[in-house]
Amino acid sequence: MKANAGAITLGGLWAVALIAGLYGLAQRALYGHEVANYGSYVPWGLWVAQYIYFVGLSAGAFLLSSLVYVFGLKRLEWIGKLALFTALITLMSALLVIWLDLGQPLRFWKIYTNPQPWSMMSWMVWLYSAYFLLVLAEFWVAMRADLVIWGQRGGLSGGLARFLIFGSRDVSPAAVERDRRVLRVLGTLGVPLAIAFHGGVGALFGVIGARPYWNTSLYPILFLTSALASGGALLAFVVAYFWPEQRSAQYRDVVMLLGRLTLGLLLLDVLMEGADFSINLLSGIPAHADAYRAVLFGPFWWAFWIGHLLLGIIVPLVMLAIWPKLPKVVGAAGLLIAATFITVRVNIVVPGLIIPEIAGLERAFSDQRLNFNYFPSTTEFLVSIFAAAFAVALFFIGYWLLPLTSVTEEAAPAAPSHAGP
Amino acid sequence: MAPIQTEAPAREKVAYRSGRRRLIKGLGLLAAAALAPVAAPLVVEAAEQAVSQAPTSEVKLADLPDAQPNEAALISMQRELHRAMQKPVEQRRWAMVIDLRKCIGCSACTIACKAENRLPPGVVYRPVIEEEIGEYPNVTRRFTPRPCMQCENPPCVPVCPVGATYTRPDGIVEINYEQCIGCRYCITACPYSARVFDSGDYYTKSTPATQPYEMLPTREYGKVYNRPGGESPIGNVRKCHFCLHRLNNGMLPECVTSCIGVATYFGDLNDPESMVSELVGRTNMIRLKEELGTNPRVYYLL
Numbered sequence: 001m002k003a004n005a006g007a008i009t010l011g012g013l014w015a016v017a018l019i020a021g022l023y024g025l026a027q028r029a030l031y032g033h034e035v036a037n038y039g040s041y042v043p044w045g046l047w048v049a050q051y052i053y054f055v056g057l058s059a060g061a062f063l064l065s066s067l068v069y070v071f072g073l074k075r076l077e078w079i080g081k082l083a084l085f086t087a088l089i090t091l092m093s094a095l096l097v098i099w100l101d102l103g104q105p106l107r108f109w110k111i112y113t114n115p116q117p118w119s120m121m122s123w124m125v126w127l128y129s130a131y132f133l134l135v136l137a138e139f140w141v142a143m144r145a146d147l148v149i150w151g152q153r154g155g156l157s158g159g160l161a162r163f164l165i166f167g168s169r170d171v172s173p174a175a176v177e178r179d180r181r182v183l184r185v186l187g188t189l190g191v192p193l194a195i196a197f198h199g200g201v202g203a204l205f206g207v208i209g210a211r212p213y214w215n216t217s218l219y220p221i222l223f224l225t226s227a228l229a230s231g232g233a234l235l236a237f238v239v240a241y242f243w244p245e246q247r248s249a250q251y252r253d254v255v256m257l258l259g260r261l262t263l264g265l266l267l268l269d270v271l272m273e274g275a276d277f278s279i280n281l282l283s284g285i286p287a288h289a290d291a292y293r294a295v296l297f298g299p300f301w302w303a304f305w306i307g308h309l310l311l312g313i314i315v316p317l318v319m320l321a322i323w324p325k326l327p328k329v330v331g332a333a334g335l336l337i338a339a340t341f342i343t344v345r346v347n348i349v350v351p352g353l354i355i356p357e358i359a360g361l362e363r364a365f366s367d368q369r370l371n372f373n374y375f376p377s378t379t380e381f382l383v384s385i386f387a388a389a390f391a392v393a394l395f396f397i398g399y400w401l402l403p404l405t406s407v408t409e410e411a412a413p414a415a416p417s418h419a420g421p
Numbered sequence: 422m423a424p425i426q427t428e429a430p431a432r433e434k435v436a437y438r439s440g441r442r443r444l445i446k447g448l449g450l451l452a453a454a455a456l457a458p459v460a461a462p463l464v465v466e467a468a469e470q471a472v473s474q475a476p477t478s479e480v481k482l483a484d485l486p487d488a489q490p491n492e493a494a495l496i497s498m499q500r501e502l503h504r505a506m507q508k509p510v511e512q513r514r515w516a517m518v519i520d521l522r523k524c525i526g527c528s529a530c531t532i533a534c535k536a537e538n539r540l541p542p543g544v545v546y547r548p549v550i551e552e553e554i555g556e557y558p559n560v561t562r563r564f565t566p567r568p569c570m571q572c573e574n575p576p577c578v579p580v581c582p583v584g585a586t587y588t589r590p591d592g593i594v595e596i597n598y599e600q601c602i603g604c605r606y607c608i609t610a611c612p613y614s615a616r617v618f619d620s621g622d623y624y625t626k627s628t629p630a631t632q633p634y635e636m637l638p639t640r641e642y643g644k645v646y647n648r649p650g651g652e653s654p655i656g657n658v659r660k661c662h663f664c665l666h667r668l669n670n671g672m673l674p675e676c677v678t679s680c681i682g683v684a685t686y687f688g689d690l691n692d693p694e695s696m697v698s699e700l701v702g703r704t705n706m707i708r709l710k711e712e713l714g715t716n717p718r719v720y721y722l723l
Binding site: 214370 | 545548549551579581583585602606610611612656657709
């Protein structure tokens with residue numbers, strides 16, 4: 001009963017978030033960018049930060065799925081589909097929020113018709129499009145055999161499964177083995193694609209020489225380590241809390257492994273961030289150090305010290321180090337890391353823009369949008385909440401209707417969905 | 422002789438048109454002041470008509486006499502402009518020289534630019550940066566107008582994902598409002614904060630009557646853009662373009678003509694006789710962030 005009450009509370013919160021988010025979405029649709037606080041001198045804000053946050057989660061979850069499909073890590077095999085699904089829905093939310101961020105959203109197709117070889121943004125769009133299609137294909141192949149089996153069920157999930165198999169019927173060991181080979185090929189293509197895509201997002205910032213805060217060759221690498229840390233953490237949370245059979249030894253084993261991976265990846269990310277911060281703070285050149293100082297001691301110092309360092313690093317590290325074998329603790333640590341990672345993303349986007357490029361420009365013209373102080377508007381927050389609620393909704397729809405967690409080989413060894421040894 | 426005869430009427434036509442436009446502008450101001458709500462739509466309509474009739478092709482004004490000794494700088498620059506417009510576009514190299522010793526920080530250029538290009542809130546092409554240097558009694562103030570630098574190596578151009586911004590043959594960095602998707606990546610790439618975003622605001626929107634002057638179309642790049650209706654340039658990145666639409670009609674940029682102390686010079690660097698060519702060769706010439714290698718085409722005299 002207690003768990004039920006908790007679930008109802010969370011469901012209620014989600015519904016409130018969705019409705020509030022819809023209101024924000026309506027405001028964005030009706031009033032365009034008037035209702036946003038980003039403007040001319042700080043042109044990117046919460047939405048861009050949320051976009052890189054979500055694509056980071058996606059790339060991280062995807063790269064972890066490659067441990068299963070490319071590197072054949074058997075211990076993680078049964079979370080492969082869940083990892084791919086997580087990668088897919090976080091990517092969809094990311095694309096939604098960045099689409100709304102465009103000044104002319106209806107012209108997005110121009111990036112496809114007129115690509116620019118020197119623009120990292122052009123590359124990023126092409127890469128995420130390819131990545132999106134690849135994740136979709138890989139996810140389908142990973143589910144195909146399970147969908148065929150689910151197609152024998154009644155109800156909505158059975159109907160959906162029958163539709164999604166697109167006439168495919170073959171669940172013989174040979175067919176499953178063929179799926180496995182296809183998955184390996186797709187996954188092998190996907191690893192460099194995900195690295196290029198998310199490393200490319202880092203490069204998108206890194207190439208901007210006008211902003212010393214972004215202009216570091218560490219960014220493509222830093223973006224990958226942070227993607228792996230946050231994506232791994234999200235996956236640890238999802239598996240720890242949403243795996244149906246939580247009594248099995250395998251469940252404990254997988255969550256423990258994910259916890260360890262997350263711990264290692266988080267430490268790697270801390271190393272990267274530490275290198276980035278220390279080099280620039282100690283450079284002694286104010287033009288390089290100012291933005292870092294703003295992160296540490298500026299008006300939003302708490303985002304770094306409390307949001308990221310305390311709740312996103314120290315507390316989860318302690319949890320993961322002390323209770324590595326308690327799945328729920330590992331999952332909670334994962335949630336803490338993944339949720340607070342938005343502060344890291346905001347602290348990448350905004351501080352790079354709040355240092356006036358020419359001293360005195362901040363006083364040169366009095367205008368709400370011609371200043372260097374940025375805090376998201378209510379609409380920006382509401383749209384962000386909508387994107388998050390949208391991701392949660394997609395997750396539960398998939399969780400309810402798709403064979404994300406079916407471990408057919410455990411229940412019925414003869415069933416050939418995973419013909420592993 | 423024949424070319425002169427055919428071109429002379431063209432000049433008259435331009436003069437007539439710009440004169441008529443000025444008249445309409447004046448009428449518009451009067452009407453807006455007196456009976457704004459009633460007359461406004463008519464004025465807007467008239468102005469729009471004038472704009473749509475404005476010539477978009479380049480004007481050929483060959484037959485003006487050369488600069489005279491001691492004549493006013495604005496007149497000389499006007500002649501130089503006409504001379505430059507005779508040449509094919511790729512042979513022009515526009516440059517601006519701002520003499521900081523003569524700038525008194527009146528911001529007339531900022532406002533003239535705002536009016537000329539009908540810039541909404543949040544959009545400014547030429548702010549004037551004010552600095553106080555030294556301590557009393559040894560104190561002075563410095564004013565630095567900051568238009569777009571029209572860099573020879575513009576960092577904003579290669580980052581555009583759709584090729585909506587590019588360097589014209591005459592050196593002006595142009596934005597194609599129809600192509601721009603409003604991602605604002607170029608704003609982050611500009612080292613001078615010269616690019617701004619049009620969020621779709623109006624100064625008088627939350628007042629009892631939205632003023633008609635805010636509803637007028639902008640004629641940037643020689644086209645007609647109607648912001649009311651939510652079209653481009655709303656949702657686009659905007660910036661200074663050396664008043665390209667004015668240059669094409671034989672007029673100096675608005676910031677140059679509005680400068681009360683002739684602190685801003687404009688001309689063709691490919692013309693060794695031009696004032697800007699002479700001024701940029703001085704030892705007190707600097708460019709902003711020279712160390713970046715962007716090669717701005719806006720020069721400052723200290």
